[in-house]
Amino acid sequence: MASSSHFLCSHHTYAPHNPKKLHFDSFTNAPLHRFYSFKPQGSSPLRKKLQSSRTHLIRAAASDPTTGRKQLEVVYDLENKLNKLADEVDRDAGISRLTLFSPCKINVFLRITGKRADGFHDLASLFHVISLGDKIKFSLSPSKSTDRLSTNVPGVPLDDKNLIIKALNLFRKKTGTDNYFWIHLDKKVPTGAGLGGGSSNAATALWAANQFSGCVASEKDLQEWSGEIGSDIPFFFSHGSAYCTGRGEVVEDIPTPIPLDLPMVLIKPEEACPTGEVYKRVRLDQTSQIDPLVLLEKISVGGISQDVCINDLEPPAFEFVPTLKRLKQRLAAAGRGQYDAVFMSGSGSTIVGVGSPDPPQFVYDDDEYKNVFVSEAKFITRSANQWYSEPLSTEETACFTQDVE
Structure with missing residues (x-):
């Protein structure tokens, strides 16, 4: 190596x-x-x-x-x-401890192009890593039989239902290494948000395990293996911007077509959108018919605009969480001239406003939104053979809005 x-x-x-x-x-x-x-x-x-x-x-x-x-x-x-x-x-x-940034992603556009024989849907999407993310601390464990996972938020599974543990088990299976770990997940990315937080955690765990083992696997190996436990995980082994097809696991690295200093705001209501529930409601006759490669070309030439930020999962997500449609509409109306585009990421429930890091005032004023998750973010990439780094300018930007008694 x-x-x-x-x-x-x-x-x-x-x-x-x-x-x-x-x-x-x-x-x-x-x-x-x-x-x-x-x-x-x-x-x-x-x-x-x-x-x-x-x-x-x-x-x-x-x-x-x-x-x-x-x-x-x-x-x-x-x-x-x-x-x-x-x-x-x-x-x-060798190393005994390692702390890594685990960023999430947004889908700048997401087209559903068909239904597969295996029950999954084919998609075509521009994925891009953004600066909001978790931090994961890995320490070598004296145990040779089990990993131990802790986190700062309730409700996150700590056993092999967690993609971090699945990723570590997968790495040991593929490489024959016997390292086990104590892991602490400092979670900032909300779950059920369409931001790929869990998938990023899994990719980060694979990267970390490989570092501890002396890099016995190539990045290509890690990317290919990761598809066995999640469709979005392979994307994070791109350099941060990729055109993804299949179930999302077919990743084509592309030069980022978006300025990295373009700001955005993420707003996620309390309601989550389970991916399975959203996909069950997809009706192919109601999806956009525009060629996703045309969308990619338009973004590469003219940047982000409302007409290119198409997400075919919005209608089924809005059906599952009706208040989500209202949030998008209000954000678009209040942010006219402020946002280049307003759209949902992934299967929801995060609504993204690109062009400004600031949410409209109603997000803070209306009781309806007193507990929404709000964060600013920017697009980021990574250098070859290095993992993602957290931009200093966005550290500690995520917050929850709430009433102060």
Whole structure:
């Protein structure tokens, strides 16, 4: 496995097995004399690596025009060398703790294109990762038989009904590794929201398990395996923007057609929309007939607008949760000139207003919406061979509106 993949672990919060391990990140901005004065002693593997690294200096002789004396110039790419060195040390030491951001997604458009023989529906959708997400802390467990999951919110299953546990079981089955974990899920993404929070958690767990095992699987492996436990999970192994077909598990990475600084607001009422209940109410004769590739092209050329943000699951979701239709209508009416488009994400019940991070005032004023979930967000992507990072500007933006006594 290439060391560059394993070095991903050093970009996240973790503690190495060896508590005396040097933290090289603090070295990169240090003055040069700090490195020259560092003289490792003894013959440990780390010290040998440090000693050998000192031999990679490039020396150039030059004459001082005033004195005529020859001077020695030392050229040394410290950051590159220390990154490589930290890579080797990390690989040798392994990791015992890891904290990862687990972002959710929205469907910019979602077309239902047919009914399959297996009972599922074919869809075609532009999925995009957004900056709202959970945080998951993983720690190696001394147990070799069970994982332990905790969370900050009630109602989340903590056994193998949870996609995190399913993902860890799947990874062990596919790789033969025997790592078990203590996991804490800091949940911010609401459930039953059409935002893929659980699917993201599962993808993040697969990524984490792979880091703990020394990256024995490729990203492509993780993506293919993940489809066995959920249709939306493979998407999160894209780079953040993808055209998805089939049940959602056929993922085509595309360059993001949307400006990443385009803001949005997410509003989710208390009522949830169970995916199965929504799909049961789909009537193909009432879906849009526009070619989804035409929608994708329009977005790529002209950006987001109301006419391209089509979601064929809105009518069945509005049938299941009638108040959801009213919320979309009120948001669109109050936000004229404020939002480029207002639409439902996935199977609901989140309504998205793209173009502004601010909800209309009625969301705060009306008793009908006193307990809705409100969050601002932006579109995000990830770099190759790295997991998603939480943008600092959106940290702690999610909230619940409620009356204050």
